[in-house]
Amino acid sequence: MTTAGTIFSAAKGDATRSLISDPARFESEVLEPIRAIVGERGVITDRDTMQPLMVAWRDSWEGRVPLVVMPATTEELGAVVAICAKTNTPIVPQGGNTGLTGASQPHGDNSEIVISTQRMNKIREIDLDNDTITVDAGVVLQVIQETAKANGRLFPLSLGAEGSCQIGGNISTNAGGVQALRYGTARALVAGLEVVLPDGQIWNGLRGLRKDNAGYDLKQMFIGAEGTLGIITAATLKLLPLPTASATAFLATPSPVTAVAWLRRAKSMLGECITTVELMERRCIDVAMKHNSGIRDPLPTRYDWYLLVEIADQGKHDSLEERLLSVFEAGVEGEELIDGVIASSAEQAAAIWRIREGTPEGQRLEGASYKHDVSVPISKVAQFISEANSALETRFPGLRSFAFGHLGDGNIHYNPLQAEGGDKATWQSYLPEVNQIVHDIVARLGGSITAEHGIGRLRIEEVPRYKSDVEMTMMRKLKQCFDPDNLMNPGKLLKMERASE
Template identity: 50%
Template sequence: MTDFLDACRAIVGAANVLTGTDMAGYLTDWRRRFTGSARAVVRPGSTEEVASLVRLCQEHRVPVVPQGGNTGLVLGSVPDESGAAIVLSLARMNRIRAVDTINNTMTVEAGCVLEAVQNAAADAGRLFPLSLAAEGSCTIGGNLATNAGGTAVLRYGNTRDLCLGLEVVTAQGEVWDGLRGLRKDNTGYDLRNLFIGAEGTLGIITACVLKIFPQPQAQLTAFAAMRSPDDALALLSLTQERCGAALTGFELMSDFCLQLVAKHFPQMRLPFPQSYPQYVLLELSDSESEEHANQLLEAVISEALERELIQDAVVASSIAQSKALWNLREHIPLAQAEEGKNIKHDVSVPISRIGDFIRDTDVLVEQAFPGARMVTFGHLGDGNLHYNVSPPENGSPDAFIAHQEEINRVVHDSVNRFGGSISAEHGLGALKRDEIRRYKSEVELSLMRTLKQALDPHNLMNPGKVI
């Protein structure tokens, strides 16, 4: 092992090979529920160094766990407990290589923090629309590895849809330069989409070409109260009919979500003096003018009130008010964490079936685990729900968490009955690797295994994840 680590130091410099207690922050997952072990954390500064390290790991048969900001929620970016692997941190590879405002593209390295990519686009008078709660610490490489979603998928798509080209170090330590800023390239297999969403199990993404967009002339935010998810779906259809592509965000949250925020963050003001069963936070991004955006939003709110799809609504009149409304949504996971241990589910179902899914699954969970509290929120516009379950108010959190597999089974079986997916935007990692076998066909699993075997025959790329 000493010879191997010395060879790593020769490639990246001794200061960028961490061992012992210096590795601590890289070995524990974001939710601090699991800590793995590693030979070392190695921090390359270039694609060439990544390739050299991978070739070295192939020679010594050392597994490689790629890591960006380590903000994942499914144990995809931390090593197992064997101590056999190295963690390959891409944090030093954080350069914005190029911005092309005519082609509306930006070439960035995988270690760039998402917020830095957003800011670089804004500095060029453009918009990079991917937006996540962890955008101040997650990296674009991790976003691509998990095909992250966020709040603007409804208008702009997942990270996959925002990427035109990749640079990848293969499992053999070769560099595939696919950094082409082309919207059309029909020349064979789509290798780019093979690596996106693969969670580092097929190769290591080191850079990418991203789409950027003109900055909208106006962004308006509204918060609406309603009786049920079905009314929220009707409001979604109405808003899409009246506003088209201007609708960029449409978030659903239950009253219990807001009550948790109010309980643990009392400084945050709720938008209404009374409670309602459900709420929607919607955002319009208009390319024409603020006046035009206001007209669109006012017309939608008025019609929704007339049709009794909503019971009340507030429209942000300033950037500060808009941020305050978005903060309510973004503080839901933080409030649930303050409330105590909980069981998270990142699921998707066809948008038209979300109301039925919530109703049916709520009943099933309550029947199996009386008193369980559902913290249901998410990106209604693209069918992605965070269907989280908290223990009964006066129950034992540890006793409740002991039933995690049973609760997962209730929720995931319900997702499957509704034609959905048990992972919408977080990936599979190690946490859901075995669970997915219940819901994918043997044909699909066999195809995935064939790809893995072909591209990584020695199983050194993030082993134990996805498949």
Template identity: 50%
Template sequence: MDTLLRALIDALGIDHVLTRAEDVAPYVSDWRGRYRGRARAVVRPASTAEVADVVRICHATGVPLVPQGGNTGLCGGATPSEKGDAVLMSLGRLNRIREIDVDNNTLCVEAGCTLAVVQAAAAEHDRLFPLSLASEGSCTIGGNLSTNAGGVQVLRYGNARELTLGLEVVLPDGRVWDGLRGLRKDNTGYDLKHLFIGAEGTLGIVTAAVLKLFPRPKARATAWAAVTDPAAAVTLLGRLRARCGDRVTAFEIVGRSALELVLKHIPGARDPLTTQAAWSVLVELTDTMNDGGLAELLEAELADAIEAGQVADAAIAASLMQTEALWALRENISEAQRIEGISIKHDVSVPVSRIPRFLERAERVLRAAWPGVRIVAFGHIGDGNLHYNLSRPEQENNAAFIARTSEVNRIVHDLVTELGGSISAEHGLGQLKRGEVLRYKSEVEMDLMRAVKHALDPRSLMNPGKVL
């Protein structure tokens, strides 16, 4: 047994240092199956002190370290390289709820807590933690913070960065920064937590966080509406926000191709409308007042939109079961795509006002280059984030199309940038986009990012090969 493994076993115990191929295998492949690497060992610490011990051991021996949460990422950010020289750290055993401060509306949790567990802990105290993702049953808070996760309620509550007040982080040399402060106001210098949120574990390992809580909504109204085109969806969003304000919690757009994949592959999925429109939106209003009249308000606004020719048809959920069925259509799109087969995926954002322009121009150029291409477009139109995925419907032609990924990316990403957008809205860069970002960020931005990386991790041991 080599010196590294002996030191790791002494720190964690033999049961939590995995080296057998069959034990390591689940950790070294990403959720999409796109990336597969190797690791010298998988370690599973159960406390911040144990995380720090592992980091110090790796720092002293010059061994790279790859942190991993629920392993639900889509850009290969938590997968080790094929070199096999890294230790992979799974944070799933750091899963305690440390404190809930109801009066301060904060929750202190460890990084390995799943998002669903955090949501449930808040609900037990009649509070809401609003980050909401399709993978919330398995993704972890540490992973959510490392990619600055967004989800379906960013429109009202903001993304992970905006939901975080404080962090505890193990730095690349093994020191622990305790920034677990539940303060809304703290003007005592640089706000260090923002260095680590969205950094994908390349600057340090988040071990705990203080998160914002909100009053738990008591009323909810959800509708699925067929819109005439994306421009009508943007108009409807503006109409609802003007009339309903912050009660507009979610506003999702779903292209017909995306819906058809769900109807094809997800058992029990049903089209909520008889109108087979090219575009639909999923709208949700929430309120802390039981008698807010949300369903009536939503019905009236959709009726006005139908009269104005922006909405062709709509269905409002009349029960919790119907609400969940509507959301299942949206949340199962990624799973349906995975079943259907590999596609060229884009997680992009543009200003909301420019979404119709992006969708029209991108489709025109892509169909001219690849007639018959299948465009699966959906996402959080309320905050400008689209998931824009492309494939050929015929399996025999798809492999050749996937081989043109770089050409497809160039078309999509150049257009996104021209419209003032970003090539990564909520999934991060990981391995997938670390080279691509060089085309779109200025040399000044890249120099600043490299300077931060060198200052905190001069030996580049933290999640190497990701982001930079």
């Protein structure tokens, strides 16, 4: 655990003061030149129209800006950013506004403008021989999935918000999702990027190459950077063979220890056809059924822990079902599983998935909860849950354990709930202490305090506690190199000083 280390100042003096604080100059030197580039459709100044883009869909992030810009092309976006650089105007890049850490919400002091990629929504090219698809940053994830499927391919990134999130935001946050066990996070699915840099220059790195060893892999700098180094405007994405069959099961396991043991067995018996292994404790099932209509318990008996498993491959469903049944039976014999059901139809599989999808919504309606998107080595998942539960139960009697998530890649959403009947405001006041207890355990086990949601504003104060001085300094030097005036998404991911006003 370390101190924050050096903060690099980007101050250049009064010559580079932001014009937002001067309405007349802002209109003449920022708004009107931008309007001339993007047209009336690309400019929003009405507060009511802007409001949906100012508010996070979950939690309490809300901002205020004098201007939202919606360019239609990369060239327009580059020209807009060049004006912002010239006038020292801070920018908040925004995609589908589905993030969970406040990274795409502006601050509430009217000190920034939002640049939205909503109008940049074209599919540029599909190369089936190369198994790639090139798309604008504003294309909705589900559209990419459906386009790939219509061409006999799979784009495997899959998230709860896939019907509204945009691929540029997915890449900027290195989104994970429910199939990361097999296919990796967004980072593993990107072959090339197009990016507008903080000075307005356009870097075209849309290469669909599997091998390119000619220097630094620059695209990696922007994946997971949360819009702090530049704005992703397009991506070339990898496509994979479309599975022809899948099988889904809902399995009961005695504990997280036995769940990990069964996962090890399943990997050896099923290989790469495993796409999803989700861990859920009993309270997750109860809360999902309580607050979502149409969700039913797949098993007649209650158990403490469950696994939602999906496998997919080429071939027939019956063959996959037989393979899944074999590893289930082996798990029962090895005392890693105690009960289970394999879906016999697509409808039954969808009903099982509704439990997992209904868990976050049910949790939200249970009062105060403490959300932790953490990862540890898979071998340490059981130890983490046990130690975190013990520490919190000792410090906060009545706090209810609530753990679910992606066992296959070690990413657990550890979101304990307030005591039943307790005062929500009182329990919410414990959040900083709960966070530190949980995150200290994660760090001690060699994990990360943010596995797939990113840092944004939510974790920006905590990150220096869990990264070394060397790592923090490297991150700040990278930010200073790309964005010396700290105009790209300031106050997100990394604390930097802005130019003095």
